[in-house]
Amino acid sequence: MVTLLLAFRLSTLFLLLLLAAGAIAVDPDGAAAPDTEAAALLRLKASLIDPTNALEAWSPSSPSPPCDETHRWPRVQCYNGVLIGLRLARLNLSGDFDFAALSRLPGLHSINLIRNNFSGPLPASLAAVRSLRALYLSRNAFSGPVPGDSPDRVVLDWPARMRIAVGVVRGLSYLHEKLGIPAMRLVSMTGADFDAPPPPPPHGNLKSGNILLDAHLEPRIVDYGFFPLVNTSQAPHAMFAFRSPEAASAAGAGAGAAAQRAALSARSDVYCLGIVLLELVTGKFPSQYLLTARGGTDVVQWAASAVAGGTEQEVVDPVVAAGAGPAAVRLLRVGVRCTIPEPESRPSMADVARMVEQVAGGGGGGAS
Numbered sequence: 001m002v003t004l005l006l007a008f009r010l011s012t013l014f015l016l017l018l019l020a021a022g023a024i025a026v027d028p029d030g031a032a033a034p035d036t037e038a039a040a041l042l043r044l045k046a047s048l049i050d051p052t053n054a055l056e057a058w059s060p061s062s063p064s065p066p067c068d069e070t071h072r073w074p075r076v077q078c079y080n081g082v083l084i085g086l087r088l089a090r091l092n093l094s095g096d097f098d099f100a101a102l103s104r105l106p107g108l109h110s111i112n113l114i115r116n117n118f119s120g121p122l123p124a125s126l127a128a129v130r131s132l133r134a135l136y137l138s139r140n141a142f143s144g145p146v147p148g149d150s151p152d153r154v155v156l157d158w159p160a161r162m163r164i165a166v167g168v169v170r171g172l173s174y175l176h177e178k179l180g181i182p183a184m185r186l187v188s189m190t191g192a193d194f195d196a197p198p199p200p201p202p203h204g205n206l207k208s209g210n211i212l213l214d215a216h217l218e219p220r221i222v223d224y225g226f227f228p229l230v231n232t233s234q235a236p237h238a239m240f241a242f243r244s245p246e247a248a249s250a251a252g253a254g255a256g257a258a259a260q261r262a263a264l265s266a267r268s269d270v271y272c273l274g275i276v277l278l279e280l281v282t283g284k285f286p287s288q289y290l291l292t293a294r295g296g297t298d299v300v301q302w303a304a305s306a307v308a309g310g311t312e313q314e315v316v317d318p319v320v321a322a323g324a325g326p327a328a329v330r331l332l333r334v335g336v337r338c339t340i341p342e343p344e345s346r347p348s349m350a351d352v353a354r355m356v357e358q359v360a361g362g363g364g365g366g367a368s
Contacts, residue, residue, distance in 0.1 A: 037066045037083045040101050041073070047098035054091040082107040089114040089136070100125035108132065115139040122147055138209065141296070143285065158324040160217045161280045165331060166360050167219040168211060169353040172273060175202040175224060176266055176349040200227045201264055204241045206272040207289060208279055232257045241268040243288050245341040267343035270352060274338025277356075278303050281332045283317030300339045307336050330359045 034040040038060075045058045057074050064071040067078035077085030084107050094117040102108055108131050119141035126135075127147045156164075179202040204227030212220040227239060236242040236257055241264050250263040275286050278299040287296030306315045312329040313321070320328065334355045340346050347355070 034101060035104050037105060038062070040105055041066055041076070043101035044098050047101070048093050048095040051092055054093075077110070079107070084108060085110040085112070087112050088116070090116070092117055094118055097123055098125060099123055100128040103128035103130070106131050110134040110136070112136040113140060118142060120144075139291070141290070143296075155319075156217070156280075158320040158328065161320060162327065162331070162360050163217060164211070164213070164219050165277060165280055165356050168221065168276060169273065169349075169356045171219070171221045172203065172206070172269060173349050173353040175221075176269070179225070200261070201241050201266050201269040201272075203227070203269050203272070204264070205239045206269060206276065207240045208276055209289075211276065232261060235261055237291070240272050240289070244268045244271040244343070246343050265343060266349065267346045270338050270346045270349055271343070273349070273352060274335045274346075275299065277331055277335035277338065281317065281328050281335060282315050283319060300336075303332055303336050304339070307333055327359050327362070331356065334359065 034043055041058050042060060045055050048055070050056075055075065058066075062071075062073065064073075066073040066076050067081050067083055069081070072078065075087050075091075076083055077087055083105055086108070089112045093113070097113075097118060103125075108129065110133060114136050115138075117140070118137075121144035122142050124147045126132075203221070203224045205223045206221070210221065210223040212222060214220060227235075227241070230238050236247070236251070241247065242260060244264065246263045246265075246268065247260045250260045255263075275288050278284075279286055282297070282299055282303065284297035284299055284302075286299045288298070288300065290296050302315055303312075306312045312332050315332065316324065316328045334352065337355075338346055338352060
């Protein structure tokens with residue numbers, strides 16, 4: 001079962017880390033962590049490259065602590081005089097982000113690093129910040145697993161991934177059935193008939209960041225119904241359907257945002273779903289989610305090449321390979337069919353739902 005949640009803002013991809021409660025006093029390298037908020041932020045600042053000096057006010061000469069009511073340090077979030085969050089988005093920061101410097105701040109619950117220039121594996125020191133509840137990483141180029149093995153950490157084994165895939169396709173099938181607009185022909189005032197522009201995709205912004213999981217790992221799809229509301233000029237940056245090949249072809253031909261939008265259809269949702277399915281099978285972060293070429297894996301090309309060469313098993317996430325058996329390869333093939341460059345060659349959403357249900361039930365899924 002899938003629940004469809006209408007969000008009232010366009011969400012960004014974020015990583016929610018459920019970490020064990022309680023702070024630790026020693027970081028992974030054995031160095032004692034600072035025990036004051038000011039000392040912690042100064043040590044963190046020393047680990048960062050800050051080309052615009054956005055954190056210049058984080059200084060040992062500051063006359064007040066970070067959460068002082070009258071002279072609060074910039075980019076910090078406080079509650080009752082306690083540091084609870086760092087708002088470091090859009091600062092062009094890079095470096096090795098010394099999470100361990102923050103390990104003795106029990107009130108620190110969130111860090112926002114959206115739209116910076118961090119890259120490479122997440123620092124191992126992240127495991128030291130036991131108080132952290134939310135870490136926002138989108139629009140960077142981080143890679144690899146989340147460091148640390150917390151007892152509260154959720155592991156997506158194959159049954160969980162298959163449950164997510166089934167729930168998502170059921171939800172999208174419902175959207176396409178109830179909200180989808182059929183193709184039509186129009187009649188002009190002179191009596192001539194012609195094809196109407198293709199209807200927009202019922203969702204238009206499907207990606208893993210817009211699929212939330214409840215305590216039972218059942219998926220909840222958010223951010224649907226916004227496609228007709230988003231400003232045309234901003235849509236290519238806000239809606240993931242514009243990363244589909246049909247929109248990219250229109251953009252490559254010099255078409256504006258309106259023409260790119262006209263190129264999209266319900267099959268663009270199918271492409272977006274295919275990316276999610278390939279992400280579930282491979283365990284890789286798709287480069288298709290990034291506006292730049294930095295970071296991620298081109299899961300579409302990688303999976304298509306594997307299917308063409310008969311080496312599908314090599315791209316299955318090793319974490320689930322043993323438990324998935326042939327079902328992972330079958331779901332991979334469904335994802336490849338969904339991401340065929342030509343939209344008319346992709347299956348319909350109803351067909352994708354049928355194939356995924358067959359894979360979940362032990363069948364072949366109709367993918368070859």
